[in-house]
Amino acid sequence: MIPDGLIISAPASGTGKTTLMLGLLGAFRAAGLEVQPFKSGPDYIDPAFHRAASGRFSVNLDTWAMGEDRISGLIGAADGADLVLAEGSMGLFDGVAQAGESGTGASADLSALTGWPVVLVLDVSGQAQSAAAVALGFSQMRQDVSVAGVVLNRVASPRHEALVRVGMEAVGIRVFGALPRRASIEVPERHLGLVQAEETPELDRIIADAAEFVAAHVDLDAIRVAAAGTRLVGSGPVAVIPPGQRIALARDAAFSFVYPHLLDGWRAAGAEILPFSPLADEAPDESADCCWLPGGYPELHGGELAAAARFRQGLRQFSETRPVHGECGGYMAMGAAIIDREGVRHEMAGLLGLVTSYEKRKMHLGYRLAELSAPVPGHGPGARLRGHEFHYSTILDQPDMALARVVDANGDTVPETGSRRGHATGTFFHLIAEAT
Known part of the structure; x- marks a missing residue:
């Protein structure tokens, strides 16, 4: 049976998706939950970090390159888990101009296809109530994509958090938590993105810190309740023509x-x-x-x-x-x-x-x-x-x-x-x- 799921996304790259994703995976695992991670798009580095945090292999789901049947089959990796978390790529609606097999490659297309609501990570540094306008725009962009709420990132102070929350409350956007800026859990980067998991000597420490950090500042129970059922069957691995026996x-x-x-x-x-x-x-x-x-x-x-x-x-x-x-x-x-x-x-x-x-x-x-x-x-x-x-x-x-x-x-x-x-x-x- 495929459990309920969520997509962790953001307005743009570099806003803190991976930090939240790793923290949630680590925190839920520490609480005794089996969480199946996925990655939206063609990233081949993030899944190794997901596996280290969750203890389960992470799988790429790509709407431009994969048809609905293949995506449905790959979702079968979540069979027996308690929750699905899929990390988005770039901004929520960012994809190519022309659709491929089942979409443009945007995380929003994956949300529409699977029925998984979105948790939006917002970098609120340099703004306060104005962040609510961004969240509201994202929540209304597409009728087939549901934004469950937001996690505020890089919050400067309790006063700053309070002001941002006022704006979110005014437009009816739920806030799942607020993360202060903290460099010690940022994953090192290289020209192709993150440094590979096996090349990160402090990986266990980074994941443990991220899990503790997220658990202290995010309502994990509310996150889990916000997950929704998967529309696709999840039939299991789809055979691929192998290059040889x-x-x-x-x-x-x-x-x-x-x-x-x-x-x-x-x-x-x-x-x-x-x-x-x-x-x-x-x-x-x-x-x-x-x-x-x-x-x-x-x-x-x-x-x-x-x-x-x-x-x-x-x-x-x-x-x-x-x-x-x-x-x-x-x-x-x-x-x-x-x-x-x-x-x-x-x-x-x-x-x-x-x-x-x-x-x-x-x-x-x-x-x-x-x-x-x-x-x-x-x-x-x-x-x-x-x-x-x-x-x-x-x-x-x-x-x-x-x-x-x-x-x-x-x-x-x-x-x-x-x-x-x-x-x-x-x-x-x-x-x-x-x-x-």
């Missing part, structure tokens, strides 16, 4: 960005996953019939990867007879070289001729729809795939054949087509789901 999966601090729903979908289809660590100089398992290199931060480990002779040689030998596919960081590690931000060139595996540089930084961000011109593991030519791209690397050389025709969410052509050579293929976008 036995999949050698690179998995360590350099290669960690793979969506949990894909791994669950591969397993649901009967595939076996064989992890290996390039940073530990491990080669892909010889018994595997394909190799998958996820994204991550290979540029931060360029020297170690360049020195990992067994990994590089093993990957080259593997690719002589079996497919190897890389996404973003994995794609770059399959190339000829990565140039780090200090301008140092690190030789990579050389399965492809791709050379990328972080010395010349340029942000690449957004949804991607690709039509394959050649096969990748699990998908043949002509397959249409939905994914997401987010990186700062610049292509210096890409001599191999293009892998796909790629467009963004508006249908505009994207020059990062991916590339292929022999059994090796790679893309800059992270696969989320097949397009219908």
